[in-house]
Amino acid sequence: MPPVRLLKDFPKTALSRRVGDVLAAAAAGPVSLTDHGKRRFVLMTVAQFEQLCGLSDSGTGERIEDMSLDEEALLLDELEDVREI
Template sequence: MASFTLTELGNKSGEVIEAAFKGPVDITKHGKRKFVLMTAEQFDSLRRGGSQRAQWIEDLNEEERSELLAGLDALAQEDEQADD
C-alpha cells in the first residue's frame, strides 16, 4: 500500500491521487497512520460488503499470509512488466 505524509499530501496531491486510483493510500502524521485515501468506488464496495475486506496482516495464519504475499508479488511483477 502506498504511503504519504500529511505534508506530502499537500505538496504532491496529484501523485497521491494517482496512487489512490491504484489502491488505498495510507496518510501518516509523525510516522503514524492517520487516514486512508481511496476512490469512492473502493469505499462504496467496502460499505456494500463487496469482495474486498480489510484485515490486519498480523491476524492472518501462515497459509493466508503466504497466499497474500504471493499475490502481491505477482501484481508487482505485472506492474514492472507494464512499466518496461
C-alpha cells in the same frame, strides 16, 4: 470479501506538495496518510469505499484519468479545504 491492503503510505504533507502522486496512488488502491510516522487517514476512491462497505456490487468505478475537469477541480478544492484544517 478479501481484506483491503493499503498500497502506499504518504506523509500528510504530501497532500500539499505531491497531490498528483497521492491521487494517482489512491486511484489504484487505498493509501494511508501518516502523521509523525503513524497512519492517521486513508484516502481512496468512492468506488473503493462503496465496495469496501458493500454499498456497490458492480465493482466498477471512476478512475482519476476518467474525471472531467470540473470533477477534478472539485476534488482538488476539497483537498485544499482539508489541508487548511
